[in-house]
Amino acid sequence: MPHSRRTPRVAVAVLTAVLLPALGGCSGPRRHITGVQVENGEPVVLLRACHRADYDLIEIYEAVGRTWVALRPPPGTGGPRSFPLHHPPAGWTSDGGPLPPAGDGPRSYGVDVRTTEPAASRVSFGTDDLARLSPGQVWAHARVWTLEEFDSYARTAC
Numbered sequence: 429m430p431h432s433r434r435t436p437r438v439a440v441a442v443l444t445a446v447l448l449p450a451l452g453g454c455s456g457p458r459r460h461i462t463g464v465q466v467e468n469g470e471p472v473v474l475l476r477a478c479h480r481a482d483y484d485l486i487e488i489y490e491a492v493g494r495t496w497v498a499l500r501p502p503p504g505t506g507g508p509r510s511f512p513l514h515h516p517p518a519g520w521t522s523d524g525g526p527l528p529p530a531g532d533g534p535r536s537y538g539v540d541v542r543t544t545e546p547a548a549s550r551v552s553f554g555t556d557d558l559a560r561l562s563p564g565q566v567w568a569h570a571r572v573w574t575l576e577e578f579d580s581y582a583r584t585a586c
């Protein structure tokens with residue numbers, strides 16, 4: 429008998445834990461996405477933050493030369509953004525660096541993005557990954573996407 433009384437309680441607890449977030453309108457954690465594409469032979473970082481999140485800090489690492497750059501956008505900078513990897517946007521403060529030129533042999537990069545929401549994103553890539561990209565393609569989450577797939581993911585992940 430004790431087993432039969434416990435089973436409904438466990439089932440109710442499990443169903444409550446599963447259904448309550450769905451019924452409450454919670455869509456789960458937001459996922460910003462960061463990618464890179466090649467434009468005119470240069471790597472371009474693509475930032476996609478959810479909703480009204482602003483970018484707090486973008487850190488770029490280059491592993492071969494062990495170079496680090498921290499970019500701080502002005503307050504209120506959010507939404508879809510892009511910038512050449514080696515040329516941060518005007519008005520953004522920069523610490524560290526500069527990054528080695530793209531044509532100086534094989535390189536390995538990491539771009540970490542933090543926003544005003546409790547979510548972050550990262551893209552890691554090497555010069556070999558960039559060489560695989562055709563026009564209109566993006567490297568993100570360790571694979572090649574079309575720009576449309578990347579943007580669609582960014583919209584649905586939020």
